[in-house]
Amino acid sequence: MRDLEERIAERALTVGRRTALGVLGDPEAAADVAQDVAVIALRRRHRIKDPEKLDAWLYRVATRAALRHARGDGRRRRREVDHARGRQEPVEAASELSDLLALLAHLPHQQRAALTLRYVHDLPDAAIAHALGCREGTVRSLLSRGREALRDDLAPTYQARIEHD
Amino acid sequence: MTDLHDEALRRAFDPLREETATRDEIRATIARRGAERRTRRRRAAAGVIPIAVAVSLIVAFAPIADDDGARPGLAFLPERAEAAIAPAERILELTIRVESTTGTDATEWITAREWSLAGAGQAMQTRRLITEGDLDQPPTDEDFTSIVDRDGRIVDGRAWMPIGDGSRGRIERLDVPASPTLVEMLRDAYERELLRPAGTTADGALRLRGRLRDVKCQRAEVLLDPRTFIPRRIEVVDQLTARPSAPCRDDAPVHREVDRITGARTVPATTENRELLEIGDWPVVGSRLPPPPPLDED
Numbered sequence: 001m002r003d004l005e006e007r008i009a010e011r012a013l014t015v016g017r018r019t020a021l022g023v024l025g026d027p028e029a030a031a032d033v034a035q036d037v038a039v040i041a042l043r044r045r046h047r048i049k050d051p052e053k054l055d056a057w058l059y060r061v062a063t064r065a066a067l068r069h070a071r072g073d074g075r076r077r078r079r080e081v082d083h084a085r086g087r088q089e090p091v092e093a094a095s096e097l098s099d100l101l102a103l104l105a106h107l108p109h110q111q112r113a114a115l116t117l118r119y120v121h122d123l124p125d126a127a128i129a130h131a132l133g134c135r136e137g138t139v140r141s142l143l144s145r146g147r148e149a150l151r152d153d154l155a156p157t158y159q160a161r162i163e164h165d
Numbered sequence: 166m167t168d169l170h171d172e173a174l175r176r177a178f179d180p181l182r183e184e185t186a187t188r189d190e191i192r193a194t195i196a197r198r199g200a201e202r203r204t205r206r207r208r209a210a211a212g213v214i215p216i217a218v219a220v221s222l223i224v225a226f227a228p229i230a231d232d233d234g235a236r237p238g239l240a241f242l243p244e245r246a247e248a249a250i251a252p253a254e255r256i257l258e259l260t261i262r263v264e265s266t267t268g269t270d271a272t273e274w275i276t277a278r279e280w281s282l283a284g285a286g287q288a289m290q291t292r293r294l295i296t297e298g299d300l301d302q303p304p305t306d307e308d309f310t311s312i313v314d315r316d317g318r319i320v321d322g323r324a325w326m327p328i329g330d331g332s333r334g335r336i337e338r339l340d341v342p343a344s345p346t347l348v349e350m351l352r353d354a355y356e357r358e359l360l361r362p363a364g365t366t367a368d369g370a371l372r373l374r375g376r377l378r379d380v381k382c383q384r385a386e387v388l389l390d391p392r393t394f395i396p397r398r399i400e401v402v403d404q405l406t407a408r409p410s411a412p413c414r415d416d417a418p419v420h421r422e423v424d425r426i427t428g429a430r431t432v433p434a435t436t437e438n439r440e441l442l443e444i445g446d447w448p449v450v451g452s453r454l455p456p457p458p459p460l461d462e463d
Contacts, residue, residue, distance in 0.1 A: 009194045013186030022181055031190070038186075038194040097180035119178035147170060154173040 005042060008054070012038035015058040015121070016065070022116025023066035023109050025101040033069050037062045059121060059131040063113050070109040103153050107146055114142035115150075242362045242371060242389075247355040249394035250348045252431050256282045256438055259395075260300070260428035261347060268405065268418040276300060280441045281348045282434055289313050291346050292442045303447040305331055310444055325444045333448040347424060350377055351387070351396065360387055370397055377401050382413035399424040 016034030024030055040061055041054075104112050110132070117128045125143075129136045250257055259279045266272040278300050280292045290312045296304035309324035327334045345353070354360045354377050363374040363386075370388040377385040382404035388397045404417040432438045 005195060006191055009191045010186045013190050013194060014184070017184045017186065018181045021184060022178070034186070035190070035194050042195070097184075100177050100180050103177065115174070116178070116181065119174050120181045147174065150174065150177075151170060154170065154177060 008041050009038045011054065012041035012058055012062075015055065016062040018120050019059065019062040019113070019116055020066040020069070021097075021101070022104065022120060023063070023113045024070055025105050025112075029069060030066075033062070033065045037065055040065075055121075056127065056130065059117060059123065059127065060133075063117065063131040064133070067109055067113060103150060107149055111142050111146035111149070114139055115146045118143060242373065242394075243355040243358065243360060245394045246371075246373070246387075246389055246396075247352055249389075250281075250351055250396075251283045253283070254434050255431040256280055256434050256441055257348060257431050258429070258441065259347065259426055262425045262427050264423045264425075265421070267420045275306065277347075279346045279348055281346060282439070282442060289349070290442050291349065292444070293346050294445065303327060303332060303334060304445075308444050308447065310442060323444065325447050325449070328450060333450045335450055336444060347396075347399070351399075354378070354385075360385065365391070382417070393429070395426065395429045396424075397426050399426075 013034045016037035017030050020030035020033035020037075021027060024033070037058065041058065104115070107115075113132060114128055117123045117131055123131070125136045125139045128139045128143075132139065132142075257280065261277045261279065263275045263277055264272055265275070275295055275297055277296075278294045282290045284290065290310070292308070292310040294300060294304050294308045295306040296302070298305050304325070305327060307324050307326055309322065311322040312320040314320050323336055323338050325334045325336050354375070357379065358375075359377065359379060360373040360375040363372045365371055366388060369391050371391050371394070373387040373389070375385060376383045377387075377399070380403070383401065385399065385401045387399050389395065390397050400421070400423045402422075403420045404413055405420060432441070
């Protein structure tokens with residue numbers, strides 16, 4: 001029984017962390033959002049009728065929590081939490097992760113969310129639209145613009161791939 | 166080129182796929198959830214219920230000692246309080262208005278009604294209805310019942326959960342321990358001496374202070390009716406620490422919950438009244454589960 005609670009928490013924290021990190025680019029903020037998502041998931045566990053739908057529900061909650069955080073009301077909370085926790089060493093990100101976060105930093109949060117849902121969670125357009133609460137056409141537009149914005153930055157990567165092949 | 170760009174994007178996002186929850190984070194999250202009332206928790210140590218019932222029988226007949234002739238004495242207060250919420254052969258019904266605030270989030274309000282009946286040393290039967298609406302309408306949150314044996318194992322547990330627009334619901338078997346009811350938590354706290362007498366208020370209510378659960382970084386205050394020893398108001402403040410092992414800090418964000426008892430009564434545990442302990446007659450979609458087994462009172 002304890003396992004069930006831990007499994008929900010683990011999955012919610014993981015989905016929440018990956019999604020929020022992609023959207024926010026800040027490991028500590030992502031950890032806060034992930035914990036919020038996990039607490040909501042635990043609170044609503046009785047309402048999760050179909051375990052197979054848990055992920056779809058988590059993508060939606062995590063995306064919206066991350067975007068809400070990005071809009072600012074999360075920042076206020078985070079300052080308070082940081083104050084309460086005292087000074088902590090910044091999370092040391094792996095270099096590849098740092099590179100990715102730097103790439104994403106100049107994109108709008110909606111585009112980051114769409115790209116994260118596609119390239120981290122492998123969601124189709126319809127599922128991304130559900131998570132973002134928008135139309136599929138909007139998703140295609142967000143992905144297209146996001147991909148285009150990253151094209152120059154990633155060009156060396158696939159150029160090397162072409163040369164390697 | 167597009168496929169290659171897609172592949173490059175997937176590779177670029179690979180580091181995010183490697184981000185997974187750590188054990189510490191899982192524990193911290195469950196602990197934070199534990200700070201909220203509607204959390205899952207294993208029942209108190211074996212033997213709590215039989216002891217509680219025995220105490221209820223003893224102190225129910227014990228004389229009340231006055232400190233100064235005007236106020237009820239505080240001797241045996243936890244025992245008296247425990248007896249008040251575990252009356253023998255009677256069903257206790259409490260109606261509770263719950264005010265809950267986490268950090269700087271907006272305050273949430275819900276209404277709960279709980280019924281409880283202690284078996285004769287064997288089991289505890291409870292029902293809890295939680296709703297944001299009227300208590301005589303299908304609940305917005307849940308209506309669950311459970312019978313728990315003396316070792317804390319669920320003998321039977323089921324819940325009516327709203328579906329769709331909430332006008333109908335589905336009855337499901339509880340495969341995990343239900344949240345403890347307020348009565349269960351109070352009995353546990355009294356039994357384990359987590360709450361101690363702390364004087365009286367200006368209006369004569371009896372005050373107990375301490376913790377409601379055996380966790381760190383919590384403070385609780387319970388005010389009891391001086392005549393009935395039934396709680397009037399319960400306030401629990403949990404600090405939201407980053408990790409369960411983190412030290413308590415007065416300036417940490419908190420989860421605060423105030424339960425105001427807006428109604429309390431006991432009724433004899435007759436066959437008719439025992440229907441109070443069963444899920445309400447709400448519209449149900451799908452087949453019903455078999456009826457619950459009777460409370461073991463032997």
